[in-house]
Amino acid sequence: MTTPQVKEAPDIKQKRDAVNDFSMTVATMNGSGSQTSNLTLLRALFKMGIPVSGKNLFPSNIQGLPTWYTIRLSHKGYLARRNTQEIVVAMNADTFVEDLASVVPGGAFYYGDHLKFEINRNDISIYSFPAKQLAKESAAPASLRDYVANMAYVGVLAHMLDIDMQKIREALEYHFDNKEKPIAINMGVIEAAYAWSAANLKKTDPYRVEPMDKTTGYVMADGNTAAALGAIFGGVQFAAWYPITPASSLAETLAQNIGKFRDVEGQDGKTYAIVQAEDELAAIGMAVGAGWSGLRAMTSTSGPGISLMTEFAGLAYYAEIPIVIWDVQRVGPATGLPTRTSQGDILTTHFLGHGDTQHILLIPGSAQECFEFGWKAFDIAEHMQAPVFVMSDLDLGMNQWMVKPFEYPETPMDRGKILWEKDLEKLAKWKRFEDVEKDGITWRTVPGNKHPKSAWFTRGTGHNEAGAYSERAADWEANMARLKKKFETARQYVPDAVVENAKGAEVGIIAYGSSDQAVLEARDYLAEDGLKTDYLRLRAVPFTDKVGQFVKDHSVIYVVEMNRDGQMNKLLQLEYPPFATKFHSITKHDGLSLNARWVAEKIQAGEQRND
Amino acid sequence: MTDTGRTNGKPAAATPAPNIQLNLVGLSKNDYRGAATTLCAGCGHNSISNQIIAAAYELNIVPEDVIKLSGIGCSSKSPAYFLNRSFGFNSLHGRMPSVATGAMFGDHRLKAIATSGDGDTTNIGMGQFKHIMRRNAPIVYIVENNGVYGLTKGQFSATAELGLQLKYQGTNQFTPVDIVQEAMASGATFVARSFAGDANQVKSLIKAALSHNGLAIIDIISPCVTFNNQEDARHSYSWGREHEEPLHDFTFVPREQEIQLGEFPEGTTRTVEMHDGSTIVLKKLERDYDPTDRAAAMRLIEESHSEAVLLTGLIYVDESRPSLTELYGLPKDRPLNRMTDKDLRPAKKMIELANAMMF
Numbered sequence: 001m002t003t004p005q006v007k008e009a010p011d012i013k014q015k016r017d018a019v020n021d022f023s024m025t026v027a028t029m030n031g032s033g034s035q036t037s038n039l040t041l042l043r044a045l046f047k048m049g050i051p052v053s054g055k056n057l058f059p060s061n062i063q064g065l066p067t068w069y070t071i072r073l074s075h076k077g078y079l080a081r082r083n084t085q086e087i088v089v090a091m092n093a094d095t096f097v098e099d100l101a102s103v104v105p106g107g108a109f110y111y112g113d114h115l116k117f118e119i120n121r122n123d124i125s126i127y128s129f130p131a132k133q134l135a136k137e138s139a140a141p142a143s144l145r146d147y148v149a150n151m152a153y154v155g156v157l158a159h160m161l162d163i164d165m166q167k168i169r170e171a172l173e174y175h176f177d178n179k180e181k182p183i184a185i186n187m188g189v190i191e192a193a194y195a196w197s198a199a200n201l202k203k204t205d206p207y208r209v210e211p212m213d214k215t216t217g218y219v220m221a222d223g224n225t226a227a228a229l230g231a232i233f234g235g236v237q238f239a240a241w242y243p244i245t246p247a248s249s250l251a252e253t254l255a256q257n258i259g260k261f262r263d264v265e266g267q268d269g270k271t272y273a274i275v276q277a278e279d280e281l282a283a284i285g286m287a288v289g290a291g292w293s294g295l296r297a298m299t300s301t302s303g304p305g306i307s308l309m310t311e312f313a314g315l316a317y318y319a320e321i322p323i324v325i326w327d328v329q330r331v332g333p334a335t336g337l338p339t340r341t342s343q344g345d346i347l348t349t350h351f352l353g354h355g356d357t358q359h360i361l362l363i364p365g366s367a368q369e370c371f372e373f374g375w376k377a378f379d380i381a382e383h384m385q386a387p388v389f390v391m392s393d394l395d396l397g398m399n400q401w402m403v404k405p406f407e408y409p410e411t412p413m414d415r416g417k418i419l420w421e422k423d424l425e426k427l428a429k430w431k432r433f434e435d436v437e438k439d440g441i442t443w444r445t446v447p448g449n450k451h452p453k454s455a456w457f458t459r460g461t462g463h464n465e466a467g468a469y470s471e472r473a474a475d476w477e478a479n480m481a482r483l484k485k486k487f488e489t490a491r492q493y494v495p496d497a498v499v500e501n502a503k504g505a506e507v508g509i510i511a512y513g514s515s516d517q518a519v520l521e522a523r524d525y526l527a528e529d530g531l532k533t534d535y536l537r538l539r540a541v542p543f544t545d546k547v548g549q550f551v552k553d554h555s556v557i558y559v560v561e562m563n564r565d566g567q568m569n570k571l572l573q574l575e576y577p578p579f580a581t582k583f584h585s586i587t588k589h590d591g592l593s594l595n596a597r598w599v600a601e602k603i604q605a606g607e608q609r610n611d
Numbered sequence: 612m613t614d615t616g617r618t619n620g621k622p623a624a625a626t627p628a629p630n631i632q633l634n635l636v637g638l639s640k641n642d643y644r645g646a647a648t649t650l651c652a653g654c655g656h657n658s659i660s661n662q663i664i665a666a667a668y669e670l671n672i673v674p675e676d677v678i679k680l681s682g683i684g685c686s687s688k689s690p691a692y693f694l695n696r697s698f699g700f701n702s703l704h705g706r707m708p709s710v711a712t713g714a715m716f717g718d719h720r721l722k723a724i725a726t727s728g729d730g731d732t733t734n735i736g737m738g739q740f741k742h743i744m745r746r747n748a749p750i751v752y753i754v755e756n757n758g759v760y761g762l763t764k765g766q767f768s769a770t771a772e773l774g775l776q777l778k779y780q781g782t783n784q785f786t787p788v789d790i791v792q793e794a795m796a797s798g799a800t801f802v803a804r805s806f807a808g809d810a811n812q813v814k815s816l817i818k819a820a821l822s823h824n825g826l827a828i829i830d831i832i833s834p835c836v837t838f839n840n841q842e843d844a845r846h847s848y849s850w851g852r853e854h855e856e857p858l859h860d861f862t863f864v865p866r867e868q869e870i871q872l873g874e875f876p877e878g879t880t881r882t883v884e885m886h887d888g889s890t891i892v893l894k895k896l897e898r899d900y901d902p903t904d905r906a907a908a909m910r911l912i913e914e915s916h917s918e919a920v921l922l923t924g925l926i927y928v929d930e931s932r933p934s935l936t937e938l939y940g941l942p943k944d945r946p947l948n949r950m951t952d953k954d955l956r957p958a959k960k961m962i963e964l965a966n967a968m969m970f
Contacts (some may be wrong), residue, residue, distance in 0.1 A: 019842065021929045046970065048951070075615050081651070153761050164780075169680075174970055219966055219969035220970040222967045225968070229965045233957055233961075233962070233965070234956075235950075235954075235955030235956050237716070237948075237950070237955065238713060238947075240645070240712075240713065253953050261961050261965070261966065262955075262957060266943075268942040268945060269941045269945070270939060270940045270942075271954050271955055273941070275712065277742075278739070279744040281709065281737065281739075282706075282708075282709040282738075282739055282742065284709075285703070285708075285709025285712075285713065286709045286710070286712045286713035287701070287711065287713055288702075288709075288710055289680075289709065289710035289711060289713025289714035289715075290713060290714065291713075292700055292710070293713070293714045293715075293716065293948055294714075294718075295713075295717065295948055296715055296946030297713065303773075311706075313854020315703055381933055396929065405962075405967075405969075406962060406965050406966055408959050409956065412952055413951075413952045413956060446698075446948055447678045447698040447718055447721055448946050449698075450673075450675045450676075450717030451675070452674075452675065452696055454675065455674075455675065456698065456699075457690070457699040458698075458699065458700040458701065458702075459700075459701040460701070460702070460703065464955050485858065508930075520664075549652075585814060611626075
């Protein structure tokens with residue numbers, strides 16, 4: 001589990017609402033450089049030992065549209081999004097009015113004094129600060145002034161919330177890779193703003209931070225970076241991709257960093273190739289070609305790309321070619337909400353392709369699992385000789401998560417049933433699709449094998465055990481039955497579900513992916529109100545035995561997910577028809593990550609109905 | 612990794628009957644054949660398959676050193692009918708180029724022969740066709756061009772000439788796509804056109820294409836005897852025979868063979884040195900044509916549209932551009948697909964670097 005297990009210190013409990021337990025949102029325009037300021041705040045707080053999460057709510061646009069960045073601090077280690085915000089920093093005239101309205105009573109509202117608006121609230125603390133003036137007076141060149149103006153709120157907040165200035169410096173050093181010039185310019189603005197705040201602002205709200213020691217042994221990571229690094233440790237050899245939000249940074253991080261890990265001195269050449277394709281059809285086509293030729297091949301995309309990859313996914317399923325496809329989900333259908341998160345591709349992806357296709361899905365629930373599944377997906381794909389889809393999402397992929405450090409793969413690479421020259425010499429006969437071990441997985445060879453019996457003709461058309469073209473009814477049915485058996489075999493190889501039981505609970509919750517943090521937090525709220533729940537987090541389709549047992553063991557099961565139609569709920573009902581009426585679908589599809597209060601309320605409402 | 616899969620250059624040959632002729636790698640022509648064709652009797656594609664077999668045999672290529680790729684259609688079925696001992700992949704309609712691109716990275720020492728049709732390439736596959744040209748993937752890309760869809764029974768393809776009349780389709784009202792023109796526009800580095808009825812030229816061009824370092828496109832007019840072989844149709848045998856105008860007398864001289872200069876007197880021949888040391892010798896016919904001149908090639912193609920001729924031969928060649936796989940700095944004689952954990956998984960201590968990249 002990746003949730004920090006934090007015991008509450010008694011002194012903090014007394015001031016729980018004010019110290020290290022609030023959400024703070026900065027409202028800016030995208031393209032204004034605010035991300036550097038926001039990450040600096042986030043990292044400084046993390047360095048102070050306070051559990052934090054950072055979520056960027058951004059538009060599908062390059063410059064000038066509203067963006068919000070929310071940092072949640074929680075001494076309890078709760079990292080999901082909250083619905084309320086105690087502190088709001090307004091830097092964008094376009095959203096000033098709604099930003100002002102969004103502060104909870106008793107909260108604090110900060111704004112740059114270049115924004116001239118009537119302040120119509122007296123139930124919150126109001127602070128203005130001269131962001132533009134501070135930027136103007138700084139050492140920053142004129143062209144960068146708008147960017148460093150955002151550093152002013154970092155300085156003001158540092159003073160008003162008691163954020164450690166040394167930790168802010170460390171955050172800048174990390175961000176600017178120890179380059180002294182940008183560090184000095186930004187730190188100059190922050191220090192000036194801090195001094196200005198100290199001289200001019202009188203604090204009237206209770207929200208502040210205190211150092212803790214609850215982040216030791218954790219890192220801050222985003223899922224896309226984690227996935228890319230995981231793939232590198234998984235020995236990725238070929239990646240083809242096409243730009244799409246929110247998946248682009250996965251492939252870009254891979255391309256930018258693989259050399260640091262894989263270009264070893266004394267090597268005679270590269271061990272990988274990364275190609276930016278002309279579209280998603282070509283991206284998966286290249287990956288299929290590479291997988292066919294014996295490489296650990298992957299592509300990464302989001303919903304619209306998945307749609308385009310449909311035909312190739314079916315081919316890879318039927319021609320039994322290992323590839324890994326990352327789906328960093330966003331809101332669909334259509335172009336949908338390209339910069340908002342969703343779990344809306346579960347059904348499409350599981351059944352991607354015409355005819356009878358069923359694909360393996362891996363579902364990471366944290367950035368750490370993005371790393372783990374980053375390498376494990378190749379083992380499963382090559383073992384199963386099948387496409388493996390890894391279902392991440394925008395929230396997991398692009399936001400900052402506090403997680404345990406990445407762990408080195410504990411098992412050697414599993415290359416599956418593959419025959420080389422020496423193996424073929426020992427075999428009297430070999431047929432590409434003969435189910436020798438009766439597990440549905442057959443032995444394959446790959447191009448470059450010099451044995452004269454090694455070659456086979458790969459096709460999407462009907463074929464017999466030898467791989468020869470066949471339109472015989474019996475051949476078709478036998479092959480499809482074997483593929484079904486192979487899918488059954490996959491149950492033993494996919495990551496098992498994670499179960500957290502509460503003693504005496506009768507109510508079960510099933511969820512998956514990035515909603516984990518919200519569900520964990522919701523269980524605490526439910527327990528506080530006297531409702532004990534068991535929780536199963538799915539990590540793969542097909543479902544493992546543990547899922548079946550959980551379904552049997554609970555009379556009521558709430559399936560919590562982020563789509564309209566309860567897609568995983570439907571899959572569960574299909575899988576366990578005798579228990580189909582046990583499942584209660586709880587769904588949200590507003591493009592935002594789940595918040596725990598909402599989850600708890602929905603389950604409570606469900607329980608009242610069931611009573 | 613020590614096992615590079617090379618068996619001292621010697622393929623494991625089937626034991627032939629004593630009177631069967633063997634090539635320099637000890638294989639008979641039978642070792643290059645494929646399954647019996649299921650295409651129509653007289654289909655141009657079959658004669659192209661035969662020339663692929665002959666070229667590979669005569670060039671002493673080990674079949675296991677070749678991969679075959681195709682899309683969907685009559686032409687794309689043809690890889691089943693040549694080089695049985697080569698790995699083959701009959702992929703998706705119009706998507707062969709992407710599969711081929713990825714497949715080249717498995718063992719970059721292999722040669723790739725891809726077959727496609729005019730529909731597969733210029734209708735559904737135009738996008739991927741253009742992009743594989745600009746990437747210069749080291750693949751021999753043969754378009755078996757007959758102007759119609761065969762497997763779906765005789766619809767127009769994008770290479771059908773304006774005004775072509777087909778039995779059930781009526782009259783084609785749209786201007787045709789010229790495959791070599793599209794290839795040139797996309798930066799192809801070896802562009803040729805031929806005619807399935809001109810077996811010798813087809814074979815020589817395939818040999819030259821196999822020695823090219825990059826993408827070699829050969830647009831071969833390959834008549835469909837069932838749906839588009841009317842006398843005056845631009846993709847018919849009769850029209851091809853009557854209107855073929857070879858740009859030059861084309862001879863391919865492999866690396867091992869010495870060029871007999873007496874045969875090719877100065878002033879009437881051009882030679883093109885290929886990347887692998889072999890040579891193309893072009894004997895001048897009616898036109899004095901330099902296939903290394905890109906502007907001349909573009910002009911020639913444009914001019915040919917207004918002439919009632921089927922210009923065949925080597926239209927353009929550029930041996931200077933690196934191929935796709937060369938751009939990736941792969942090990943010279945060690946294929947990616949034989950690498951193991953030791954090559955591919957970073958050392959255990961590197962996990963610290965991964966975590967240090969996080970905050």
